Amino acid sequence: LSPEVLDLRDTMGELAHLLDRLVGERVKLRISHGDDLPPIRADKRKLEQVVMNLVVNARDAMPSGGEIRLETAALDLSTEMRRDRAVVPAGAYAVVRVRDEGEGIPPDRLTKIFEPFFTTKRPGEGTGLGLSTVYGIVKQTGGFIFVDSAPGEGSTFTLYLPAYRGGAETDALAETQ
Numbered sequence: 458l459s460p461e462v463l464d465l466r467d468t469m470g471e472l473a474h475l476l477d478r479l480v481g482e483r484v485k486l487r488i489s490h491g492d493d494l495p496p497i498r499a500d501k502r503k504l505e506q507v508v509m510n511l512v513v514n515a516r517d518a519m520p521s522g523g524e525i526r527l528e529t530a531a532l533d534l535s536t537e538m539r540r541d542r543a544v545v546p547a548g549a550y551a552v553v554r555v556r557d558e559g560e561g562i563p564p565d566r567l568t569k570i571f572e573p574f575f576t577t578k579r580p581g582e583g584t585g586l587g588l589s590t591v592y593g594i595v596k597q598t599g600g601f602i603f604v605d606s607a608p609g610e611g612s613t614f615t616l617y618l619p620a621y622r623g624g625a626e627t628d629a630l631a632e633t634q
């Protein structure tokens with residue numbers, strides 16, 4: 458892992474062309490950014506893999522086309538947030554959301570979705586790393602990932618990535634040590 462301080466707006470901007478190609482003709486990808494996004498510290502390639510995977514999954518959930526929204530936002534949690542069995546500590550986060558308008562994920566599958574080897578795809582159909590790998594990368598980054606979905610209502614994956622609180626110089630120093 459080689460973490461660096463990243464501006465999500467830049468990172469997503471560099472990835473946008475590739476993502477547009479990945480989603481194909483029938484799916485429209487809309488990227489939007491929130492104001493005052495904090496920097497984060499993450500392995501850039503791994504973060505790109507995470508976003509690519511979530512976008513490819515969103516595409517695959519809409520075989521006859523639709524819209525994917527990739528959104529970033531700044532979030533300050535004044536108190537810890539409990540969700541599923543996770544406890545997201547209070548603090549500043551950059552949030553990344555990938556939202557599709559697909560068929561949605563049945564409730565009984567939602568709890569298993571980040572487990573290794575769980576897939577709803579047929580053999581040979583899975584294109585990406587799988588959500589368990591996505592989950593692993595998010596955990597390595599000190600972040601969290603949650604999914605909201607209901608049959609017929611599409612799915613939203615939300616990443617909470619802790620804001621990086623050091624200065625650029627401190628970080629450059631840390632990298633050389």
Ligand code: C2E
Binds near residue numbers: 541543592593595601
């Ligand atoms: P769990 O998956 O059974 O994990 C139990 C504990 O094992 C975790 O406690 C953590 O200390 C460790 N652990 C599990 N997977 C990983 C991993 O991939 N990397 C690392 N570094 N450690 C791992 P923790 O963090 O307090 O989480 C408690 C429970 O909360 C987890 O049980 C899981 O059910 C849920 N959870 C934690 N983080 C997330 C998240 O980002 N998204 C979702 N949906 N659930 C989460």
